Amino acid sequence: MEKGMNFFLNRYKQLGQTVKTVALRQSLRINTLNMDEKELISRLKSLGVSLSKIDFTDYGYYIDKSRFSLGAIAEYLLGYYYLQGSASQIPVEVLNPKSNELVLDCCASPGGKTSQISQLMNNKGIVIALEKQKHRLPALKNNLERMNCQNTIVFHMDALKADRLNLEFDKILLDAPCSGNFVTEQDWFEKHRNINTIKNRAALQKDLLAAALKALKKNGVLVYSTCSLEPEENELNMQWLLDNHKVKLEKINTIGDEGLTNVFGKQLNKQIQNCRRFWPNKTKTEGFFVAKVRKL
Amino acid sequence: MKEFISLFSREKMFDENDILQLRSDYYLVNSKLRKILKQTQHSASFIGIYLGKRKKSFVPSPYLLNKLKKSAKNKITVSDKGAWMFICRKHIYARSVVKFNQNQKFGDFVLVLNKNDECLGYGKVINKFSSKKVAVQNIFDIGDFVRRERRK
Numbered sequence: 001m002e003k004g005m006n007f008f009l010n011r012y013k014q015l016g017q018t019v020k021t022v023a024l025r026q027s028l029r030i031n032t033l034n035m036d037e038k039e040l041i042s043r044l045k046s047l048g049v050s051l052s053k054i055d056f057t058d059y060g061y062y063i064d065k066s067r068f069s070l071g072a073i074a075e076y077l078l079g080y081y082y083l084q085g086s087a088s089q090i091p092v093e094v095l096n097p098k099s100n101e102l103v104l105d106c107c108a109s110p111g112g113k114t115s116q117i118s119q120l121m122n123n124k125g126i127v128i129a130l131e132k133q134k135h136r137l138p139a140l141k142n143n144l145e146r147m148n149c150q151n152t153i154v155f156h157m158d159a160l161k162a163d164r165l166n167l168e169f170d171k172i173l174l175d176a177p178c179s180g181n182f183v184t185e186q187d188w189f190e191k192h193r194n195i196n197t198i199k200n201r202a203a204l205q206k207d208l209l210a211a212a213l214k215a216l217k218k219n220g221v222l223v224y225s226t227c228s229l230e231p232e233e234n235e236l237n238m239q240w241l242l243d244n245h246k247v248k249l250e251k252i253n254t255i256g257d258e259g260l261t262n263v264f265g266k267q268l269n270k271q272i273q274n275c276r277r278f279w280p281n282k283t284k285t286e287g288f289f290v291a292k293v294r295k296l
Numbered sequence: 297m298k299e300f301i302s303l304f305s306r307e308k309m310f311d312e313n314d315i316l317q318l319r320s321d322y323y324l325v326n327s328k329l330r331k332i333l334k335q336t337q338h339s340a341s342f343i344g345i346y347l348g349k350r351k352k353s354f355v356p357s358p359y360l361l362n363k364l365k366k367s368a369k370n371k372i373t374v375s376d377k378g379a380w381m382f383i384c385r386k387h388i389y390a391r392s393v394v395k396f397n398q399n400q401k402f403g404d405f406v407l408v409l410n411k412n413d414e415c416l417g418y419g420k421v422i423n424k425f426s427s428k429k430v431a432v433q434n435i436f437d438i439g440d441f442v443r444r445e446r447r448k
Contacts, residue, residue: 071442072442074380074383074414074416074438077383077438077439077441077442126328126329126332131341138444139445141342141346142441142444142445144342144346145342145346145358145359145441146441148359150344150345151329152342152343153333153340153342153343153344154340154341154342155339155340156341164338165336166335167332167335167336
């Protein structure tokens with residue numbers, strides 16, 4: 001069976017990377033819907049918490065020092081910040097939602113990215129958030145409430161049925177369910193992950209991509225992201241998208257490497273270079289992949 | 297909800313037409329959201345601004361409490377330590393109350409604010425603020441955000 005640490009590390013090597021695990025720096029996003037950035041930094045400083053700006057995000061900060069957990073203090077409960085990985089703040093920034101737009105977040109729970117969309121839209125416009133799994137809805141609702149998101153509607157719905165909403169979206173975020181990566185999950189290699197589970201995920205992601213495109217306006221933007229390092233869930237899905245739909249991949253200006261255009265000897269469309277791939281050993285973040293798709 | 301609001305304020309807080317009830321939850325919904333919801337012909341799980349839940353008694357959202365703060369006379373300000381204890385679901389000792397309205401009496405409901413004038417929840421006055429005992433019983437506090445997740 002094609003599985004286990006050696007199998008996956010060898011694959012990464014074939015893709016040109018000797019991937020080692022990295023110690024992730026805890027980070028947060030300041031919620032400017034509720035709090036002024038400078039004021040929060042100074043307020044947390046007075047509590048002994050030091051933050052430093054994540055230079056590749058708009059509102060992200062690394063937590064350099066804190067004597068206590070930042071997940072239960074009053075500033076957290078008042079929705080002044082959201083504990084969010086540095087790389088996972090990027091997809092919404094790439095989406096760049098505007099205050100007059102109708103935006104869809106396909107797989108929304110626990111709501112970090114949904115609340116970030118509301119923040120960038122300054123609580124104007126409309127965000128539709130879909131969550132398929134009922135047990136994940138309370139966390140989503142809880143976070144939207146805490147973060148003071150006022151422009152969202154949440155539906156308990158599978159994103160595969162997004163077109164049944166009878167809406168055409170200006171922008172769509174598809175932060176797809178994926179196989180994850182070994183930096184954020186310590187037992188990732190042992191968790192029964194093999195090439196078949198990766199391929200199954202990739203098949204679901206293709207279905208989600210097709211469903212999302214159906215609900216997107218012509219000339220609208222879809223941002224696709226995963227926290228997987230596996231090309232089947234990333235570049236190969238983008239190749240499938242280019243082969244089967246009228247879309248183009250637009251350039252993303254952020255950290256990370258270009259998307260791979262040679263995957264295990266298979267030559268891919270050059271547009272895939274426009275995507276960004278976050279190798280943890282290079283970006284010092286969780287593994288990540290982001291693509292900006294324009295519907296033609 | 298109306299009854300709850302009247303415990304703190306006589307002012308009209310919301311236009312009733314803007315309030316939408318989904319099961320036992322109340323939301324403040326603007327016309328744009330309402331129009332889109334209608335267009336989808338689907339039932340939402342959450343929309344706009346969450347105001348609270350109808351249980352045995354009404355459970356307000358922190359947004360609603362914060363909104364009430366502006367017009368409410370029944371409010372107290374607590375020390376840093378008292379604020380921390382309060383969001384951990386503890387009651388408030390009289391010594392933690394640094395500011396209060398002289399007219400507050402036993403049985404009154406009061407909003408609980410910290411020194412930054414942020415509303416942390418509400419409680420019921422059960423003893424004099426000059427006593428050495430618990431003065432305000434915790435009824436609801438924003439620590440509920442964390443406890444809700446644990447209750448799941």
